[in-house]
Amino acid sequence: MLVYNTLHRTKEEFVPREIGKVSMYVCGVTPYDALHLGHVRTFLSYDMIRRYLERLGYEVRHVQNVTDIDDKIINRAKQLGVDPLDLARKYSDEALQDCDALGMRRAHEYPRVSVHMPEILEMIQSLVQKRAAYVRDGSVYFDVSRFPDYGQLSHQNTAEMQSSGRIEVDGSKDDPLDFALWKSSKPDEPRWDSPWGPGRPGWHVECSAMSLKYLQNGFDIHGGAVELQFPHHENEVAQSEAYTGSPPFVRYWLHGGVVFVDGKKMAKSLGNFITVQEILKQATPDALRMMFYSTHYRSPFDYSASRLEEAKAAWERMQLGMLNLRRDLGRETRSDGSPAASGYLADRAEDAERKFGRAMGDDFNTPIALAALFDLVSEANKYLAETAPSPSRSAEAAAAFIALERSLLVLGFAVVEGEGKHGEDQTALLLDLLVEIREKAREDKQFQLADAIRARLHEMEIVLEDHPDGTTWRRKN
Numbered sequence: 444m445l446v447y448n449t450l451h452r453t454k455e456e457f458v459p460r461e462i463g464k465v466s467m468y469v470c471g472v473t474p475y476d477a478l479h480l481g482h483v484r485t486f487l488s489y490d491m492i493r494r495y496l497e498r499l500g501y502e503v504r505h506v507q508n509v510t511d512i513d514d515k516i517i518n519r520a521k522q523l524g525v526d527p528l529d530l531a532r533k534y535s536d537e538a539l540q541d542c543d544a545l546g547m548r549r550a551h552e553y554p555r556v557s558v559h560m561p562e563i564l565e566m567i568q569s570l571v572q573k574r575a576a577y578v579r580d581g582s583v584y585f586d587v588s589r590f591p592d593y594g595q596l597s598h599q600n601t602a603e604m605q606s607s608g609r610i611e612v613d614g615s616k617d618d619p620l621d622f623a624l625w626k627s628s629k630p631d632e633p634r635w636d637s638p639w640g641p642g643r644p645g646w647h648v649e650c651s652a653m654s655l656k657y658l659q660n661g662f663d664i665h666g667g668a669v670e671l672q673f674p675h676h677e678n679e680v681a682q683s684e685a686y687t688g689s690p691p692f693v694r695y696w697l698h699g700g701v702v703f704v705d706g707k708k709m710a711k712s713l714g715n716f717i718t719v720q721e722i723l724k725q726a727t728p729d730a731l732r733m734m735f736y737s738t739h740y741r742s743p744f745d746y747s748a749s750r751l752e753e754a755k756a757a758w759e760r761m762q763l764g765m766l767n768l769r770r771d772l773g774r775e776t777r778s779d780g781s782p783a784a785s786g787y788l789a790d791r792a793e794d795a796e797r798k799f800g801r802a803m804g805d806d807f808n809t810p811i812a813l814a815a816l817f818d819l820v821s822e823a824n825k826y827l828a829e830t831a832p833s834p835s836r837s838a839e840a841a842a843a844f845i846a847l848e849r850s851l852l853v854l855g856f857a858v859v860e861g862e863g864k865h866g867e868d869q870t871a872l873l874l875d876l877l878v879e880i881r882e883k884a885r886e887d888k889q890f891q892l893a894d895a896i897r898a899r900l901h902e903m904e905i906v907l908e909d910h911p912d913g914t915t916w917r918r919k920n
């Protein structure tokens with residue numbers, strides 16, 4: 444498998460630190476407001492990457508931090524007259540619920556800065572002792588001149604970094620590029636005791652301290668949005684490698700592209716964002732996956748209402764194709780992962796899965812992977828229209844259905860027929876059962892019961908469709 448590593452600006456063969464295991468740290472939320480589509484894209488990308496690694500058989504350990512101490516949180520809490528940590532808790536809980544609603548796998552750990560002060564202080568103290576950091580008026584700064592490789596991740600020289608507009612201006616620093624590990628707090632701000640006086644940690648040091656605690660030095664994947672490359676991730680590398688003395692801190696740096704709206708980055712500060720709650724009123728999680736995965740995760744994504752509509756239509760095309768196949772599926776082949784089919788459509792299914800796997804193994808190229816699946820849907824629709832029903836046709840349909848289902852599951856789609864939300868597999872199974880009971884009732888000429896089942900399901904917006912070879916259900920559009 445090839446992955447693009449920002450550290451070397453090239454695609455590299457993926458070799459994890461430990462055979463069969465992958466450790467992955469993703470920079471998480473600074474919870475001071477609702478999640479928006481920009482966050483959704485980032486987190487859906489790492490959800491996809493994790494699912495694919497798990498499909499390959501890796502045991503993935505996924506850690507995603509919560510920056511619950513930050514200027515933005517403190518300022519917002521002041522405006523609202525609430526406690527900053529309470530505010531952070533409220534929005535981080537909401538963010539987790541949003542990610543659940545979007546069907547993302549939960550990280551194994553969500554470490555919060557506020558409860559990792561011992562680890563953070565230990566790291567800063569060690570950097571001071573190693574003279575990689577200096578103390579000024581109750582604050583502590585990392586001394587970039589002590590780390591000759593500074594700039595290696597973002598591939599910039601000193602002048603470029605200084606003119607990037609991303610450097611925090613602070614007269615106490617020896618060099619503009621030096622960055623705060625510990626900030627002395629004003630009296631009305633959250634504060635923790637430290638050897639340098641009361642204060643709070645800088646942003647960058649938390650990710651180093653917490654990733655090293657949960658994943659140890661030299662872990663496999665560090666993810667986050669591309670705008671975190673500099674200075675956040677650059678600083679993480681510098682302080683972590685200065686601290687451990689044994690590079691690399693991270694083997695593969697993976698950065699996801701930004702979401703734009705009308706040429707501008709989607710951001711809270713620009714007011715051009717759409718929250719998860721808003722978007723879920725317009726589209727299902729599957730349609731959102733379709734929208735984002737149609738672009739490579741590292742590329743910029745231009746959001747527009749028409750792109751969302753295109754994605755919804757594409758997902759519907761996929762679902763209809765699968766519905767057609769499923770109608771043709773013999774019930775006995777349904778639970779069997781390898782039906783004996785060896786005709787035209789079964790070959791196409793094999794092709795599609797091969798192309799899908801090749802694309803995913805080439806730096807998670809979801810647009811090409813999805814294109815292979817849509818080609819299979821077209822082939823399947825054509826095949827079903829042109830051939831007469833028969834047991835061998837059913838076996839071919841089963842092969843195509845299974846190929847699609849298996850692949851879509853890797854991308855986290857909820858593929859159960861007619862399903863609009865995740866976590867409804869049980870519902871689908873129960874509906875299948877009801878359809879079976881109704882069919883049995885009809886065979887036994889208990890038409891009253893059969894009609895009652897249909898009527899009750901209709902009230903629940905489930906439509907039953909009788910075909911010569913059986914009955915299927917779908918949700919009303």
Ligand SMILES: [Zn+2]
Nearest residue numbers: 470471650675
């Ligand atoms: Zn981070």
